[in-house]
Amino acid sequence: VLLFAALFALLEWTRGHVLTGFPWNPAGAGWAAGSAMSQFASVAGVYGLGLVTVAAVSAFAPLMDAGPRRPRLIAAGLGVLTLGGLFAFGAARLSSAQVVETPTLVRLVQADIPQDYKWSPEAYQAILGRYLELTSRPAEALPDVVIWPEGALPTTANDLFSSPDAEAVAAALQTGQTLLAGLSRAEADPSAETGARYYNSLFALHDEGAAGLRIGPIYDKHRLVPFGEYLPLGDLMSKIGVRSLVHVPADFSAGPAPAPISLANAPSVQPLICYEALYPGFTPATAATRPAWIVNVSNDAWFGKTSGPRQHLNLASYRALETGLPVARATPTGVSAMIDPWGRIVEGRRLDPGQAGIIDVRLPQPAPPTLYGRWGDLGFAILMVIMLTAGRRRAGNGDPGR
Known part of the structure; x- marks a missing residue:
């Protein structure tokens, strides 16, 4: 569960950064912004929120698996606790949120x-x-x-x-x-x-x-939109006719x-x-x-x-x-x-x-500066390291026959 969540979050982060990135609808944004469940983004950003969310909901997957019942119930229980923790943190944060x-x-x-x-x-x-x-x-x-x-x-x-x-x-x-x-x-x-x-x-x-x-x-x-405001590899794409297909007659230039x-x-x-x-x-x-x-x-x-x-x-x-x-x-x-x-x-x-x-x-x-505002993706990176380490260790101790 932890390894899957960490690798999923890593791919989402990559999608949001490589070749200028396109971070549309990451998993963390599945929660409605402004809700209690969304407030953890103030700590670890939308990627950190997505990592914790995917780990929590994935913890219910072992219930469909064979094997000893107790570990599967523990995993699901931890998923419930994690989701409850997200809600409790968000509710507490919103309880003191006063718009001035x-x-x-x-x-x-x-x-x-x-x-x-x-x-x-x-x-x-x-x-x-x-x-x-x-x-x-x-x-x-x-x-x-x-x-x-x-x-x-x-x-x-x-x-x-x-x-x-x-x-x-x-x-x-x-x-x-x-x-x-x-x-x-x-x-x-x-x-x-x-x-x-x-x-x-x-x-x-x-x-x-x-x-x-x-x-x-x-x-x-x-940050310009690829194929909308500029054509990646513009000279090459123009020579092979792609520019006329995407209706970008001239590229926008990126500002500072x-x-x-x-x-x-x-x-x-x-x-x-x-x-x-x-x-x-x-x-x-x-x-x-x-x-x-x-x-x-x-x-x-x-x-x-x-x-x-x-x-x-x-x-x-x-x-x-x-x-x-x-x-x-x-x-x-x-x-x-x-x-x-x-x-x-x-x-x-x-x-x-x-x-x-x-x-x-x-x-x-x-509002006062958030932890994410101060640390950026550091909190997300720490959670990633913890989950990757724990997930690999658990996977390494598993039954090879499974």
Whole structure:
């Protein structure tokens, strides 16, 4: 049982790291984020939670085996105790989890833009108008930060800021507000094959009144989607015709390693664009570099009418559990929500696929740094060594005939 659980967890960790990794739905994320069973991720991360979960449920397998009854019942009993321990730990952690609001008011904008509609040329002005209307919609209090999702507009930041539409964006904001907008951008580079490099970015746009919009800082996506945003072994794949099959005419370039950005009117924030929110460990945890919150902008419209947006929400919520930081999540049509530092949706308010609107919510205060935030995957590694050692020893003492 222990050897199986350890090898299973090792393969999951490998899947999440090799060739940039694709850690979609690891076993630990089988628990709903924010539930009592999910809270152990604050200690050993989602991989550690998956390791313990797989070991616990696998302990019931010997009940189906032949042989002496007592060892099989002991194994199942230990599985029950482990699952009970996970629940008890999580319940105790949640019993003291108090959401404390900060003065920062955040507006999450979900315009409900289907992917197949977004790139029709005649739709541009309608899409822009929808975002501007939601951004400027009156409320009891003026939001400090407005968040648009990844790839909010079917245009590049270069074209937007060089057109009259930039003035329309500025007009939708009021003095002192900051807009975090997901936009692609191009940067001239003579060494690049196309003469430019392209980035999937998050722009901070601060309205300074008469001085206009201040553009920046800019966060460039670091972990790109293989075959979606770049083509692995691009030169070779282009020569054999794969590029035309996957519809990646030009690769995006990866930005630098993720680091928090400073905002003019809100605490420092760690942006995570789209599936970067699948990866543990992207957010600094030391006192000097730890941000106050995480912003995850994503284009979940790609999923269409599937369970993908809800799965993505659950996975992103584990970053809150692991770091003890709130996560503000904005999508064009997916699940937009504010997630508290324990992985729960604040006030139960969310915008699901097919819904358009805004969520105005106070930014929660961070929880104290978690053990996972301080140690990273060290706890997972220790559990792995213990289980591998114990599992190999037990297997070595088994009956060779079995």
